[in-house]
Amino acid sequence: MKTESIHRTSMWKFKLSAATMTLIPAAVGINYVAKALAEGLKLPVWLGSLGTFLASMLAGPVAGAISGFINNVIYGLTLSPISTVYAITSIGIGIAVGILHAKGWFSSAKRVFVSAIIIAIVSAVISTPLNVIFWGGQTGIAWGDSLFAVMVANHAPVWLASFTDEFVLDILDKVCVAYLAFFIYRQLPQRMIRFFRDDK
């Protein structure tokens, strides 16, 4: 029996099935607790996209994108208003993870590293204009912002300084999250993977 050739034809096929409908809120919840855990341990990363990664890996890019979008909207309307606009970034992350996973770029530890870098680039490219519009280019993380300040002081263009600021933070975060997701996904029971993949 062939096992790992699933998504190839149906990656973009999306139906809001009962399985996906309960997976998405769970993914948003996982994002929230992972972020809370990282903050509690004072880790230099956010981890707040772990659930989005897992949703994309389990149910495809569209489910991941919806998880990411809802994550930021709910977070924005209950805790931190500005995070709503970064919903666009989360959508990008969800889509990128979904495509990379479907194309087999989450199949080995080496490949995961490449995926993490691609996802970090996607995230930083989308976030940079938002950072410039809302925060003059800053990210709000002290050491990233110090880098930003040094670059602006040396007359680097704001776009470049802001992208660098965001990218160094993103690369660290996305590498951590990608490996966490890779590791956790491998521990999931087959019946669960099959259930959310929804191939009846």
Added chain:
Amino acid sequence: MDEDKRITLDNLSVRYRGAEDAQLKNVSATASIGQIVGIIGNSHTGKSTLCRVLAGVIPNIISAEITGSCEVLGHSPVHEWPNFNSLTGVVLQNPAGQLSGLADTVADEMAFDLINQGISEDVINKRVANVAAQMGLTDQLVQTPESLSGGQMQRLAIATAIVTQPTILIMDDPTSEMDPLGRQQFFHWLANVQSTTVFIVSSEIDDLSEIADRIWVMDDGQLVEQGTPQAVFNYLDADRQIPKPTAYQLAAGMNWHLSNGALPVTPSELKEAYDGKN
């Protein structure tokens, strides 16, 4: 007996997709309308899988290879879902997972199935109050579901299953998190349930012996014994390692037999055997 008054499993086998072994192997069993069927056996012997087939979850929600047939009161849970689903109330193993995940209060949670059916608000309120009283949750109606204890959560899960007044009730270990008093109340309630066919997985052998009309014994995916509690426990192979009812153990030790020669399995039978002896 008519087809629509019988439960017939005929050579039923189930294997989950991707699994090596079958979870159910050639299960054949019968029961009839209005009976309480107690399903017993050690863990991982196929009890939950059997419940899932009876409820139509397999193969309609969880995919699996299924052979043989399963007919419940003239309906096939395999082929007539979701029509069959409207006749059943189901309590799954994990009580917290059964809550809708979008209800503010215990009352809203109980009303969910009725709102789905488009029933009018007056009727909903009456039925919710009635079911809450039956399950001893009247004081908790305005609380949030997640504030409930494990046992209360299970009673809420049962309430959501019976609020639609199902003709078939399927419960997978519904008392696992209840305290002894709650469990006693539950079995007392179950004994008085009218005009409902009940399938219940439980390890409460004493309670099942008292209330069940039939006992099905599962072992390694096979149905190895079926009959009245008295018949099943008197003829059950000791190798099965399934505990016997307290009354049976006591009577076996004292050598108190019923007039038909069997050992008693309930307290009242025990008394009968004792009285017969003296």
Added chain:
Amino acid sequence: MTDQSMLSGNPAGKSRWFNAIDPISKLLLILDMALLSFASTNLLLEAGLITGGLLLLLFSKVSSTTVKALGFSLFLIFTMLVIQGLFYSKNQTVWFSIIGINFYKEGLIYATTLGSRVLVIILASGFFMVTTSISENAKYLEQSGLSYKTVYVLMSVCYILPEIMGNMRKIQQAQRVRGVNPQKTVIQKLKSVLPVLIPLVIKTLDQSMTRSISLQLRGFDNPNRKALKSTNRYRLVSGLHIGLTFAAIILIGWKLWTKISGLL
């Protein structure tokens, strides 16, 4: 999000002025205030919008969440003032000096404008947050014609999060009993996350499997489903929706027009 009071919202019976405004109107109000703030660089207008937002909050209620969000942004705005005041690319006019370091007028004004916009969004959203309960949103959205599925996907996380947090605490306690040492380095800390996250994720996903099965057994997609009426009585719903949407269109149009005419 774990705050229980957000679920239950206002205690029944006691209805205040903001309970008469429907959630969608409140969201449109956030949009309008944000658009107005972004359409202008006039600091007086920004000050007016901030005052408006503050008044809305003061006449409804002030919650710790809003104060926290404000505190974090104020700190960020402060660093923005420093960085832009010193290094903004269009800096020309020295406004003042502190121990020999020059702060420039252009950068400070730029940072103040951006900071004001952030404050406007936070205050307007804060008004929405403190006056609208999650259950009110869920019921209203379904009544407004969204399918139960959509409402579920949007809102369910608010209901299941307390349960996930509860599971996390249980797992953490179990880890502590097992005597996991406090971690020092980043790698050690990251590794210490795994024994909590893996069981938590599996448990959460398992729970959503059961929930998905249960929802189907309980007939959530029955076409006969009729949502119950919300207890809140809203006023002027369609008037507010039309007015606020119209205002949003005008503001976007105006912004686009000034951009285009700037290019010509």
